[in-house]
Amino acid sequence: MNINDVKNNAHSIPLTSPTYSRGPYRFINREFLIVTYRTDPKKLRDLVPEPLEVDMENPLVKYEFIRMPDSSGFGDYTESGQVIPVTFQGRRGAYVHSMYLDDHAPTAGGREIWGFPKKMGHPCLTVDADTIVGELRYGKVLVATATMGYKFESLDKSAAKATLEAPGFLLKISPHVDGSLRALELVEYRCEDVEIKGAWSGPVGLELCSHALAPVKDLPVLEIVSGAHILADLTLGMGHVAYDYLADSQRQAAPRSVHDRVREVAVAA
Template identity: 25%
Template sequence: MSNYEYNILPEYSPLYPKLPYEYKDYQKVSVYCRGDVKKLKQFLPKEFELISDIFEVFILQNNEIEGLDVYSEGGVVIPCAYKGISGACVAFEYVNTDDSLCAGREIWGYPKKLAEVQFECNEHMVKGSVQRKGKKVIDIVFERDDQEIVIPNLSPRLQVKRMPHPEHDGTDINKIIKNELQNAVLKKQVYGKAQLIMEQSAADPLYQLGVKEILGAMYIEGAFTLTYGKVIDEITK
């Protein structure tokens, strides 16, 4: 029996291997913003309750992964709750490889899209961007200033794994997934300030989030293991 176990299509040449995936070295820059409550609610799945007006915009570069091709990503994370379970939902997510795209969508329900992701880092500054369909939907410039900020709780991830029905309008799969990183290691953490620009795009309306204030930013380096999540509910309606 191969490592793929025939549960990932195509069976003779699966797009991605089975779990777990070992993220051995990554760099990430995060900007923490206060947003418009109405817009934040709009961009959450309808099943979730917004629990904070502070959200995260991030760009992440993976340098070494065991299980997937090395890729970079960016996105938006919004604190939320579902039936008393508090965490956060990745409301927008962009990656630059097809195996990370499909594994994320098919296994856990992350709303990943393909995009161009850029990440540059030196001892003074970090720059990152996500560009899709000719629009730079995330553009971050980070500078160190050592001013600590209070980070909202963004774990576990709460996602909706929703798939269209093949026979009619409606859903075939509609589950609430809880997912937590395992064996997380923080190698480096630097507080800072950041400039954040989100270009107007009809296809990716992150600019509508309504950033009222940038509270601060953080650069980190670390490692973690990504493995199976838990189905905490199945929506039958």
């Protein structure tokens, strides 16, 4: 394989048997169970990286279970994790804090392309008689359970669409071959071409359990605010770098030139 062939074919590891397909990535009948709750504001601030800002007066977390039965390139899988409402440069969005999946392809693709904080786990989202139930296990240990009355009340579809279309933020961490950081970036992405097929609410419950390697309880549930069950088609848009941590540190650490020092002396005089 010549150099041009390598360049043209390289989009996923391994080169000759890619883990996932090229985008775009379309999701059909993507099903969400989202529980919004209040948590400890200090713990929230400790876990959300600057320059993202959190609302210390209304410290919210969204615990999500997402069922994806028809995902181009990624297949049939489920994920679960925590998303935190934030602002960035005055714009409202959500920081993806944790994600646990049962499928290797989207785990690898999400980490390599965007920087989604994905780890392998065992989430599920099912309907048990009159209740929609989300469960997350890490290994054999149950670490999260969410329940909501099944389609008790209809939600405004436009509000559900706005929720899914809001910008998302990720912390992409890519090590160099010597173990040092090659990339440390705040990535922004959006869901596109969103079609809401249904949106509902109802009585909701959430329980988080302590686990060393799936520390969802580090953001404890102090008060449940609301629950939402959404069914939608959407495309996961590609991302862009909103903030480069390494470039910022390099600028701060860059030595001043002779001309800079001369100007400083002149201003001081």
